[in-house]
Amino acid sequence: MELRTLRYLLAVERAGSVTAASRVVHVTQPSLSRQLRQLERDLGLILFTRDEGPLRLSAAGREFLPAARRLVAQADEALATAAAIAAGRMEHIIIAAPGTTLTDVVAPFLATLREDDPMPSVRAEIPTVVYGTLEHGADLAIGTTPPPSTLTGLALANLPVFAYVSRTHRWRHRRALPIEDLVGQRLLVQDREFHPRRALDQAMARASLAYGEVYEFDTAEVAQAVAASGKGVAVVSDDPRFGLHPLVLVGGDGPVQISLWAAWRIDHHGATTIERIAGRLREFCIDRYGEQARPAAPGRPPRST
Structure with missing residues (x-):
């Protein structure tokens, strides 16, 4: 069974005939008929009633149709996700940080996100392991020490104790x-x-x-x-x-101060988006806590690959 033939099945159902559907999917009517028969053989079902008059879905075809719609919709969603990833776009972003940082820094910053920003979710982690979450699903990690050399990072703020x-x-x-x-x-x-x-x-x-x-x-x-x-x-x-x-x-x-750092994987498909969000978080921290929070250095530039 191929997604292409499932799309043909849905096209015939919407158009009402093989002839009308062939014009929609840009396939000749004989070729479309052959591929629909192949789909029936693959499924072991008779999907259409072939008697005099227009082609009609059989009872089995009507029962199978919702499953075909779901499969095609899921495939379309997967293709759209793949296209977004290939273009470096992010629909979601997972941010890992210590609990206090999530409450006092990250959560207020999330309130400033724009409509075109990725949908965020957060993970609370203790500082000693927070950068390790980038190997287990997190996209952006915020810690209190400079990130390891295997990651790229940005100094966010110096916050008072x-x-x-x-x-x-x-x-x-x-x-x-x-x-x-x-x-x-x-x-x-x-x-x-x-x-x-x-x-x-x-x-x-x-x-x-x-x-x-x-x-x-x-x-x-x-x-x-x-x-x-x-x-x-x-x-x-x-x-x-x-x-x-x-x-x-x-x-x-x-x-007495603590430093906040943002870190992410340089090979992340959304590295440009993550870096942009980290930069905005840095400016948010400075606006929130004053110029004394501004890091002395802008952070470590991305590693060359």
Whole structure:
């Protein structure tokens, strides 16, 4: 059975006769009749009633017709998808990023997508494995370290790490906090899988400072929730929640920050589209967080192939 003969079957059904259908599909009437008989042999069905008068679908033909329509529609969809891929167009884009980045950066950016942009979906991944998702279906990955050399990437933004305190805390009138002030405080942080925690660890080590009481949480949101109850200082990078007051955390060499990078496969058929979306995400981050978020370098250019 060939798709071509299924299309001929549908053409005859729509046109009402083999003669009329032959003009539509640009095949001679005898040739069209032979191919329809071959289709019947392939299927083991009598699709048409061949008596006096116009050619009519048999009962078996009428029952088979919806299946033929589905097969032809699926083939047309597959061909359209192949044409879009060959042209570098993307109907969908899968974005992988850490959970906080998805909530505070990616989701607000998705609200700015245009009608002609690909339909997005997202995956939450921990930073240490996020680039690996590009080998398992993701189109664009956002991480907190430069992507490996096997990928191409773009520096997106440098985002501050905040110390969050309740609105009744004695620090509520301050805008920034030297990291040495954290010594002796009960700290509410994420574990070392997450880059804000690693950035804090590195800043403390550079300043030769040691932690006091530390509590780890699976999500930054829960750390903030506990801080809102007055049980400690949340040190995370996500946007403020629960009415908390943010203080920019400052180490000995400047603000404690995390970097966001976008990465994708250079051989992806939609690499041009992905790069364009990553560039718009970069500008979105700068608009959202200010010029201080602008990366010092524009990112690594694509690898040569």
